[in-house]
Amino acid sequence: MVKVKLWGSLRHWTDGQSVVEVEAKTFKDLLDRLCETYPGLAPQIRRGVSMSLDGVIYREAWFQEIRPDSEVVLMPFMQGG
Amino acid sequence: MALDQPKREFRYVGTRPNRPDGVDKVTGRAQYGADMTAPGMLTGAILRSPHPHAKIVSIDTSAAAAIPGVRAVITGADFARPDDNFLRDVQENCMAREKVLYDGHAVAAVAATSAAIAKAALKAIKVTYQALPHVTDVDAAMKPGAPVVQAGRALENVPGGMSDNVTNACEFGHGDLDAGFAKADLVIDRSFKTAATHQGYIEPHACLASVTADGKADLWCCTQGHFFVRTLCSAIMGMEASQLRVTPSEIGGGFGGKTTVFIEPVALALSKMAGRPVKIVMARDEVFRATGPTVSSSMDVRIGMTKDGRITAGEANLRYSGGAFPCGTVDMGAQAAFAAYDLAAVRTYGWNALTNRPKEAAYRAPGAPQAIYAVESVVDELCQKLGLDPLMVRLKNAAKKGTLSSYGPTFNEIGLEATLQAAKAHPHYTAPLGKNQGRGLSCGFWFNFGGNTCVSLNINTDGTVGVTEGNPDIGGSRASISLMAAEELGIPYENIRTIVADTNSLGFNDVTDGSRVTFAVGLATIKAARDAIGKMKARAAKFWGIDEEAVNWVDGAAVPAGPNAGKFPPLSLAEIAAVSPQTGGPIAGHYEVNVDGAGVSFGVHLVDVEVDPETGFTKVLRYTVFQDAGKAVHPDYVEGQMQGGAVQGIGWALNEEYIYGADGRLQNPGFLDYRIPVASDLPKIDTVILEIPNPGHPYGVRGVGETPIVPPLAAIANAVSRAAGVRLTELPMSPPRILAALKG
Amino acid sequence: MKSLHISTTINGDPVEFICDPDEPLLDVLRNRLGLTGAKEGCGTGDCGACSVTLDGRLVCACLVLGAEAQGAEISTIEGMALGDHLHPLQRAFIDGAALQCGICTPGILIAAKALLEKNASPSDEEVRYWLAGNLCRCTGYDKIIAAVQVAAAEMRSA
Numbered sequence: 001m002v003k004v005k006l007w008g009s010l011r012h013w014t015d016g017q018s019v020v021e022v023e024a025k026t027f028k029d030l031l032d033r034l035c036e037t038y039p040g041l042a043p044q045i046r047r048g049v050s051m052s053l054d055g056v057i058y059r060e061a062w063f064q065e066i067r068p069d070s071e072v073v074l075m076p077f078m079q080g081g
Numbered sequence: 082m083a084l085d086q087p088k089r090e091f092r093y094v095g096t097r098p099n100r101p102d103g104v105d106k107v108t109g110r111a112q113y114g115a116d117m118t119a120p121g122m123l124t125g126a127i128l129r130s131p132h133p134h135a136k137i138v139s140i141d142t143s144a145a146a147a148i149p150g151v152r153a154v155i156t157g158a159d160f161a162r163p164d165d166n167f168l169r170d171v172q173e174n175c176m177a178r179e180k181v182l183y184d185g186h187a188v189a190a191v192a193a194t195s196a197a198i199a200k201a202a203l204k205a206i207k208v209t210y211q212a213l214p215h216v217t218d219v220d221a222a223m224k225p226g227a228p229v230v231q232a233g234r235a236l237e238n239v240p241g242g243m244s245d246n247v248t249n250a251c252e253f254g255h256g257d258l259d260a261g262f263a264k265a266d267l268v269i270d271r272s273f274k275t276a277a278t279h280q281g282y283i284e285p286h287a288c289l290a291s292v293t294a295d296g297k298a299d300l301w302c303c304t305q306g307h308f309f310v311r312t313l314c315s316a317i318m319g320m321e322a323s324q325l326r327v328t329p330s331e332i333g334g335g336f337g338g339k340t341t342v343f344i345e346p347v348a349l350a351l352s353k354m355a356g357r358p359v360k361i362v363m364a365r366d367e368v369f370r371a372t373g374p375t376v377s378s379s380m381d382v383r384i385g386m387t388k389d390g391r392i393t394a395g396e397a398n399l400r401y402s403g404g405a406f407p408c409g410t411v412d413m414g415a416q417a418a419f420a421a422y423d424l425a426a427v428r429t430y431g432w433n434a435l436t437n438r439p440k441e442a443a444y445r446a447p448g449a450p451q452a453i454y455a456v457e458s459v460v461d462e463l464c465q466k467l468g469l470d471p472l473m474v475r476l477k478n479a480a481k482k483g484t485l486s487s488y489g490p491t492f493n494e495i496g497l498e499a500t501l502q503a504a505k506a507h508p509h510y511t512a513p514l515g516k517n518q519g520r521g522l523s524c525g526f527w528f529n530f531g532g533n534t535c536v537s538l539n540i541n542t543d544g545t546v547g548v549t550e551g552n553p554d555i556g557g558s559r560a561s562i563s564l565m566a567a568e569e570l571g572i573p574y575e576n577i578r579t580i581v582a583d584t585n586s587l588g589f590n591d592v593t594d595g596s597r598v599t600f601a602v603g604l605a606t607i608k609a610a611r612d613a614i615g616k617m618k619a620r621a622a623k624f625w626g627i628d629e630e631a632v633n634w635v636d637g638a639a640v641p642a643g644p645n646a647g648k649f650p651p652l653s654l655a656e657i658a659a660v661s662p663q664t665g666g667p668i669a670g671h672y673e674v675n676v677d678g679a680g681v682s683f684g685v686h687l688v689d690v691e692v693d694p695e696t697g698f699t700k701v702l703r704y705t706v707f708q709d710a711g712k713a714v715h716p717d718y719v720e721g722q723m724q725g726g727a728v729q730g731i732g733w734a735l736n737e738e739y740i741y742g743a744d745g746r747l748q749n750p751g752f753l754d755y756r757i758p759v760a761s762d763l764p765k766i767d768t769v770i771l772e773i774p775n776p777g778h779p780y781g782v783r784g785v786g787e788t789p790i791v792p793p794l795a796a797i798a799n800a801v802s803r804a805a806g807v808r809l810t811e812l813p814m815s816p817p818r819i820l821a822a823l824k825g
Numbered sequence: 826m827k828s829l830h831i832s833t834t835i836n837g838d839p840v841e842f843i844c845d846p847d848e849p850l851l852d853v854l855r856n857r858l859g860l861t862g863a864k865e866g867c868g869t870g871d872c873g874a875c876s877v878t879l880d881g882r883l884v885c886a887c888l889v890l891g892a893e894a895q896g897a898e899i900s901t902i903e904g905m906a907l908g909d910h911l912h913p914l915q916r917a918f919i920d921g922a923a924l925q926c927g928i929c930t931p932g933i934l935i936a937a938k939a940l941l942e943k944n945a946s947p948s949d950e951e952v953r954y955w956l957a958g959n960l961c962r963c964t965g966y967d968k969i970i971a972a973v974q975v976a977a978a979e980m981r982s983a
Binding site: 084097099102103104105106107108109110111113114115116197281282283284285331332333334335336362363364555556557717718720721724727728729750751752753756757759760761763765788795 | 845855860861862863864865866867868869871872874899901902903905906911915917918920921922924925926927928929930931934936952953954956958959960961962963964965966967968969970
């Protein structure tokens with residue numbers, strides 16, 4: 001099981017929890033499980049999310065492996081200029 | 082990605098050779114967007130709405146089409162409507178459909194055999210508008226009962242009961258705010274406003290589109306990302322990616338404003354209709370009215386501090402408007418706002434509201450300058466009121482490795498403390514100040530990212546090398562890429578030529594943004610070079626009759642790995658290349674990747690100003706930029722980014738703003754009244770580059786291009802506030818605003 | 826309106842062209858004569874990217890009519906180098922990394938050359954004020970001022 005930190009406005013769809021646990025080995029697993037368990041997250045996930053894994057940001061990396069003890073933080077998909 | 086031993090000793094990287102496009106640019110030979118022509122070319126021109134908000138009742142183009150020399154006339158109805166919201170917004174921004182949403186919104190376009198005829202044709206188009214109430218202020222747009230710019234665009238994260246103009250809502254942070262504020266000895270609560278600004282690139286948008294009867298198209302344009310242009314245009318035009326080849330010109334500035342399309346689909350549609358190439362060049366007023374300025378903002382920030390300078394809680398409410406279309410920039414601002422600090426209790430709330438203004442585009446670090454301006458201003462005011470040294474307070478609260486950031490992740494190795502210490506040790510920090518003078522400082526930060534990148538590296542038979550990459554060079558990156566290739570291959574920089582190729586020549590490359598090119602294209606270049614080196618080692622192994630694993634690459638040559646491998650003199654790259662046809666064929670390396678692991682870049686700016694109490698005029702006396710580059714591949718160009726970004730921030734802080742009249746029209750769409758800094762406004766901009774290597778890059782590179790625009794707004798606001806003796810909370814701090822504040 | 830036939834000298838070469846009476850010199854240079862080194866940044870004389878000299882006088886080509894070129898001597902960026910010998914200013918800009926995107930560079934070089942012809946030893950402040958009519962958005966002007974001074978020093982010692 002992986003602990004995933006969600007940013008504040010997403011808590012509305014997870015009964016107020018800012019950290020949720022899902023069974024996931026990769027970034028894609030994580031997103032799929034989140035959508036299944038908390039369907040309210042699906043629109044944001046479809047629009048795009050990035051993931052910080054132990055402090056390194058992965059903008060979009062489906063097969064990036066996640067260890068059970070990793071710090072996983074969801075972030076909005078990043079844009080720059 | 083796991084990386085080999087990171088390199089820390091360099092032969093070429095870190096030097097300052099001349100850039101490959103230098104001669105072209107100092108002789109006028111370089112070709113920018115408007116410098117290309119094609120046989121049979123027509124001139125395109127665009128008709129724009131004079132209303133900030135109106136229904137288009139009818140458009141009659143018959144008189145225009147009848148003018149001799151007019152070969153095509155189009156309106157929004159000539160474009161298919163993409164299903165995807167994002168693409169539909171891009172298309173509708175390029176040409177209005179049922180409504181015009183801002184002063185300058187395109188409604189029709191013509192292509193004609195001369196500019197004069199095109200101009201006459203625009204005059205002959207009859208548009209009937211039904212004007213609607215408009216709103217240009219973000220706070221006004223959020224009030225119930227405000228004119229609705231577009232209905233039904235709110236995302237699922239917007240709570241019920243808000244104005245229809247509110248499209249996005251977000252929240253970040255952690256900890257118990259009430260408990261945090263209770264611990265503070267002083268809490269300051271302030272509201273701030275910033276006006277929309279424009280990237281101000283000197284080159285207006287320009288493109289040349291050529292669509293042929295078999296459905297193929299060629300597009301020449303000035304852009305930061307020609308692959309993304311292909312994505313947008315092919316979707317809008319209903320073409321396949323392989324049918325549209327986009328070639329980027331040299332670009333005369335972008336800073337984020339040329340990361341999307343405005344005129345390109347229009348030129349393509351005109352060319353398709355006319356069966357001839359069509360060139361469109363925007364006039365300067367069109368650039369201001371109808372490209373992508375920044376958001377405008379209204380913000381509230383509350384911070385609590387103990388009397389010895391520890392921040393106990395921070396809260397920000399950011400209300401941004403990205404113009405007439407939904408915009409997610411407030412997410413970035415809300416994440417960046419408190420990023421420099423190690424806080425137990427922090428919250429940022431962000432909102433985006435629609436206004437009748439042009440559609441926002443990025444400007445360096447989108448969303449961050451505004452939010453950090455507000456936060457750093459309040460921190461500075463707390464320091465003033467508590468009698469604390471601003472640098473000491475930053476150091477006391479600075480985020481470092483292991484800090485839980487205000488936007489969620491725990492930081493790895495970051496350069497904030499090092500930049501703060503460098504500022505503290507610098508003579509600027511303790512130089513004496515005179516009457517009416519003040520000193521300001523601010524931290525700043527940007528995430529940076531990597532992205533989709535493809536590089537191809539070819540070894541020529543004469544031992545020189547061609548590097549082909551797909552990212553328009555906006556700051557000197559071709560030189561840095563050649564340096565990194567030289568470093569890996571072990572051959573002189575002068576033997577390498579790096580070019581930016583068209584969309585057909587490489588796989589997808591993300592836009593030149595996110596401070597990504599030196600980092601990501603550099604990484605891909607290093608990997609492509611290593612790929613080629615692997616192949617050259619294999620050739621050497623064949624010559625020597627040994628295993629490939631027994632060959633090393635040292636100083637530009639293949640060498641036996643050890644005494645057991647055999648006694649062979651080195652085989653240089655040139656020697657291997659010369660016989661490549663006979664030893665298996667041409668040698669090349671390539672690398673395609675979606676790069677992650679970009680390192681954040683922190684900066685600190687120090688500025689001294691003098692405010693004239695009679696005129697409200699601010700003179701910038703001294704400016705120093707401290708920034709962490711990880712590894713400065715070409716120090717001249719790193720300095721260039723730091724200086725250029727700082728000066729843009731100076732303009733933003735002191736003079737630049739979009740001014741809308743009560744009629745909802747932009748009043749200052751020109752460089753005379755949209756006043757960017759000129760040479761005589763400025764002192765030297767001193768730079769101090771720090772190098773805290775980014776573990777995500779083989780040489781430690783961190784992107785540097787965006788961070789420099791973040792600190793200047795607060796640094797100057799803090800300096801002006803101290804010089805004037807009164808806290809300014811609205812940007813720009815133009816002379817009339819300063820005089821009003823002085824009067825009280 | 827009837828077109829005009831103009832005879833002029835550009836970068837030392839005799840040139841003839843046809844233009845409309847209301848056509849700016851900038852459009853003539855770029856669209857009729859293939860001299861695209863002068864750039865249009867604003868069309869209203871605010872940015873200096875179209876700087877050329879007309880009978881030795883620094884002007885914005887967007888504010889001069891093509892017709893005014895009649896009988897005059899015009900210098901553009903294309904005439905600054907002598908064959909493959911770059912002007913000291915051009916070399917100083919490359920060596921000193923005084924350009925990033927380069928769109929303002931032709932105008933700034935023409936303007937700087939005009940300054941150094943009037944004043945071979947300008948102070949930094951004099952250089953800044955002279956170049957105040959040439960907008961640059963990339964560099965913050967720092968390396969530009971330094972490069973002008975390097976070139977000025979070289980030209981003084983020549």
